[in-house]
Amino acid sequence: MIALEHVSLVRGNRTLVRDATCALRPGALTVMLGANGAGKTSLVRLMSGELEPNRGRVTCSCKSLAQHSRTALARCRAVVSQHTSTPFAFRALDLVLLGRLPHSRFPSVADFAIAREAMEQAGVTEFAERKVDTLSGGERQRVHLARALAQLHEARSTGRGLLLLDEPTAHLDLAHQRHALDLARTIASEGLTVLAVLHDVNLAATYADEALLMKDGCIHAIGPAREVLTLARLRETLRVELEEIPRANGPSVFVPTRTTAA
Amino acid sequence: MKSIGSIASETTADLATAAQRSVPDRWLLPGLGILLGAVILASLGIGAVPISPGQVLSILLAPLGIDLPWTFTDREAAVLFHIRAPRVAAGLLTGASLALGGVLMQALFRNPLAEPALIGVSSGAAMAAAALTVLGPLFLSQLGIPVTYLLPIVAFLGGWAVTAIVVRIAHCWGRIRVDHLLLAGIAMNAMAGAAIGVLMLIANDAQLREVAFWSFGSLGRADWTIIPILLVLTLPIFLFAKRYAPWFNALLLGEGEAALLGVPVEGLKRASILLTCIAIGGAVAFTGLIGFVGLVVPHVIRLISGPDHRRLVPASALLGAALLPLADLLSRTVAAPIELPIGLVTALLGAPFFLYLLLREQRREGT
Numbered sequence: 001m002i003a004l005e006h007v008s009l010v011r012g013n014r015t016l017v018r019d020a021t022c023a024l025r026p027g028a029l030t031v032m033l034g035a036n037g038a039g040k041t042s043l044v045r046l047m048s049g050e051l052e053p054n055r056g057r058v059t060c061s062c063k064s065l066a067q068h069s070r071t072a073l074a075r076c077r078a079v080v081s082q083h084t085s086t087p088f089a090f091r092a093l094d095l096v097l098l099g100r101l102p103h104s105r106f107p108s109v110a111d112f113a114i115a116r117e118a119m120e121q122a123g124v125t126e127f128a129e130r131k132v133d134t135l136s137g138g139e140r141q142r143v144h145l146a147r148a149l150a151q152l153h154e155a156r157s158t159g160r161g162l163l164l165l166d167e168p169t170a171h172l173d174l175a176h177q178r179h180a181l182d183l184a185r186t187i188a189s190e191g192l193t194v195l196a197v198l199h200d201v202n203l204a205a206t207y208a209d210e211a212l213l214m215k216d217g218c219i220h221a222i223g224p225a226r227e228v229l230t231l232a233r234l235r236e237t238l239r240v241e242l243e244e245i246p247r248a249n250g251p252s253v254f255v256p257t258r259t260t261a262a
Numbered sequence: 263m264k265s266i267g268s269i270a271s272e273t274t275a276d277l278a279t280a281a282q283r284s285v286p287d288r289w290l291l292p293g294l295g296i297l298l299g300a301v302i303l304a305s306l307g308i309g310a311v312p313i314s315p316g317q318v319l320s321i322l323l324a325p326l327g328i329d330l331p332w333t334f335t336d337r338e339a340a341v342l343f344h345i346r347a348p349r350v351a352a353g354l355l356t357g358a359s360l361a362l363g364g365v366l367m368q369a370l371f372r373n374p375l376a377e378p379a380l381i382g383v384s385s386g387a388a389m390a391a392a393a394l395t396v397l398g399p400l401f402l403s404q405l406g407i408p409v410t411y412l413l414p415i416v417a418f419l420g421g422w423a424v425t426a427i428v429v430r431i432a433h434c435w436g437r438i439r440v441d442h443l444l445l446a447g448i449a450m451n452a453m454a455g456a457a458i459g460v461l462m463l464i465a466n467d468a469q470l471r472e473v474a475f476w477s478f479g480s481l482g483r484a485d486w487t488i489i490p491i492l493l494v495l496t497l498p499i500f501l502f503a504k505r506y507a508p509w510f511n512a513l514l515l516g517e518g519e520a521a522l523l524g525v526p527v528e529g530l531k532r533a534s535i536l537l538t539c540i541a542i543g544g545a546v547a548f549t550g551l552i553g554f555v556g557l558v559v560p561h562v563i564r565l566i567s568g569p570d571h572r573r574l575v576p577a578s579a580l581l582g583a584a585l586l587p588l589a590d591l592l593s594r595t596v597a598a599p600i601e602l603p604i605g606l607v608t609a610l611l612g613a614p615f616f617l618y619l620l621l622r623e624q625r626r627e628g629t
Contacts, residue, residue: 050518074524086514087372088569098512102524105508106572151523 001026001193002047002162007056009042016042018217019056024195024210026160029181029188031204031225032197034214035238040197041082043214044166047195048079060162074102076161078148080141080168089133092124092143099150114153115146122146123179137171145180152192159191166197181207201238205229205251213237226251287567294580298354305350305587308595311341318342344486352484353587355492356549357559359541361582362499364556365574366534369510371440377557378542380447381535382424385454387546390420392458392473396465414488414547421543424450429535438531440517478603479552481590488548495544499537500579506530507571514569552605554612555582565619585612 003023009016017039024030024047034040045051046058049065058065065073078099086095096119100111107115119125122145127135132143148163155161165184169177181196185207188194195212198204204211208225215237221228231244234254245253306322307313313321316332321339323330363378371380379385394416428450432443462473503510509530512520521527545552563577589607596602 045518048522050522070521070526071524074522077522079519079522081519084515084519086569087368087374088514088564090511090514090569094511094568094570095515098508098515098523101508101512 001061001160003059004043004046005056005059007046007053007058009039009046009051010054015217017046017053020046020219021056022212022219022222024162024193026193027188027191028209029185029194029196029207030210030212030222031208032195032212032214033199033201033204033229033234033237034220038214038237039217040214041166042217043219044079044164044195044197047162048077048164049073050079061160071102074151076152076155077164078151078162079164080144080148080166082166082170084140084144086132089131091128092130092132092135092146093119093128095132095143096124096146096150099147099152102151103154111150115150118146118149118153119143121149121183123176138173138176141168141171142176142180145183149183149187152187155192156187156190161192163187163192163194165195167199168196169198169200169203177203201229201234201242201254205254287573290563290567290573290577291580294577294584298580298584301584301588301591302350302354305353305591306342306346308591309341309346310598311338313338313342348486348489349481349484349590350587351489352492352549353481353590354583355489355496356481356545356552357555357582357584357586358579359492359496359499359545359582360552360555360586361559361578362496362503362575363538363542364558365560365571365578366499366503366510366538367556368560369513369571370531370534371444372514372516373444374561375557376444378538379451379551379553379556380444381538382428382447382450382454383421383539383542384546384551385451385458386424387417387421387543388477388551389424389454389457389461391417391476391547391550392461393420395472395476396461396469417547418543421546422539424454425535425539425543437528438535440531443535475603476550478605479550479608480593480601480604481549481586482594482601483548492544492548496541499541500575502533502537503571503575507575510571510575511569550603550605552586552608554605554608555585558612558616559585561616562619565623 001024004020007020008018020043032040032043042051046053049058052066060068060073060077093115096115097107097111099118100107100115104111116125119128122142124139124142124146127139127143132140135143145168152161152163163184168180168184172180181203184194184196188209205225208229210223211225211228212222213220213228213233220237221233229251231242231254235242241257242254243257245255247253303315303318306318307315313334314332316330317334317338320330320332321334321342324339360378364376367376367378367380368374370376391413394413398412428443428446429438431446432439434442458473458477462470465473509520509525512523512525513527513530517527559582560574560578563574563581567573567577585608586604589604589611592611593602593604593607
């Protein structure tokens with residue numbers, strides 16, 4: 001559904017993304033890995049249309065992003081960003097309801113129901129009446145995930161849509177990391193294109209259908225997770241010494257060794 | 263996954279309990295409406311010529327052919343129609359303008375300290391008005407144009423000019439950078455303040471008093487001719503803020519997030535600045551600088567019913583509309599026959615009440 005063709009992003013004299021070409025597979029969970037500053041968030045923002053490329057083009061359903069109307073795009077594409085804060089605290093339910101904004105400017109009873117359903121799926125129903133600024137980082141992250149689900153409600157029933165998750169597991173405990181990625185897989189299984197930026201190699205290997213490795217603003221590798229997440233590639237992209245521990249039933253486990261590579 | 267049907271029934275129950283629990287929300291708008299009505303009745307009735315609320319109603323309804331049992335004299339009717347009513351109407355419209363300007367600017371800047379003066383419109387108008395008051399007589403006396411009629415026009419244009427400069431500076435790569443808008447606004451406000459200071463140094467005593475009085479605001483010059491103008495300048499910001507309230511909610515998440523939810527962020531920012539400039543420029547041009555209302559009114563409403571703009575916009579407009587005639591009433595009765603500048607009253611009245619709400623909120627969060 002979403003594809004990048006020779007996309008570059010330059011800000012000042014820094015090239016954040018260099019000549020990126022890739023297409024994400026609908027119905028699959030693609031996991032993006034890369035070191036800090038490798039251009040992962042920039043790539044997500046290019047795919048969401050938040051940033052426009054300096055060269056190349058980003059297409060959605062074979063049409064350039066700029067050709068889609070803002071609202072039409074917002075109805076089938078949701079993003080959970082790394083950092084989101086509000087100066088005046090909403091109730092969590094009101095925040096989730098904002099996900100319905102592209103569909104109806106003033107929420108109806110049906111929109112409330114959709115928001116409730118999204119909160120239930122993201123496991124945040126108990127926070128509905130709490131103010132967002134009283135929630136912990138992880139709880140807030142999950143409320144934003146619920147907002148994205150509310151936004152994609154229609155897209156999920158048609159099976160056409162895009163969910164971009166920028167470090168969705170960053171503040172979450174292990175159980176909720178698993179829950180969030182299970183949810184991402186569920187959404188992918190409904191036919192949507194799902195991209196998640198992760199730092200945990202093993203979580204990536206466990207959940208990803210496809211993997212995308214970023215290094216120095218370039219797409220280092222993209223393809224089926226089994227083929228991409230190899231010891232050699234991960235060492236090179238993440239610039240870290242890793243040890244691979246094979247497992248009989250599932251992908252290998254990667255463990256960092258004590259000394260870092262030069 | 264639960265079906266929408268089963269969740270819908272739960273949600274209806276949710277809505278019902280939510281309605282029960284949030285009694286302040288339900289009573290907010292009617293309560294503010296009652297407050298506004300009471301303030302209007304009091305402002306029309308209280309003064310050197312006292313008119314009872316019953317008489318006020320009699321006088322107001324008499325032209326419609328409705329006779330009420332309260333009798334009144336022609337003099338009372340004249341005082342009410344020609345002196346007090348335009349003043350109350352001007353206060354109502356100015357108060358609503360200031361409050362709505364505050365709502366829009368706090369959403370635009372995503373900053374609780376933002377107020378309509380931040381984009382330079384008020385200081386620009388004040389500077390232009392001071393310049394005309396002090397320097398005007400030098401040029402205009404030869405032309406025979408009285409300064410009084412020119413003042414609102416020049417103030418309005420001054421506000422526009424300074425805001426245009428601020429926006430131009432903050433404009434880069436096809437978008438308005440809100441952080442630069444804030445800083446440019448602060449710098450331009452400081453420059454305008456300095457310019458007013460210089461003008462006051464060279465002003466004579468009468469001009470000095472005029473500039474000083476103007477910079478604390480007054481509704482004393484209000485007459486019926488300015489009401490339609492104020493109405494035309496205020497109505498757009500109200501209709502706009504009300505119609506696009508959900509977009510302002512999204513804007514609170516940040517410009518990037520709002521754009522991802524389909525909000526045309528640049529257009530929304532430009533329209534907000536333009537309409538604030540029109541409404542506040544008009545208000546300041548006719549009434550001078552009235553501080554605090556634009557900053558405090560939105561916060562008071564937020565503390566009562568949360569940050570949702572769908573409630574915040576109409577409630578702030580009502581509270582602003584009630585607050586300013588009330589402040590005006592106090593300004594002309596507390597030390598009568600001397601009239602205090604209304605800006606002093608809004609600060610003296612608003613600041614302690616605001617601090618009380620703030621402390622109450624802290625206590626509530628502590629429990």
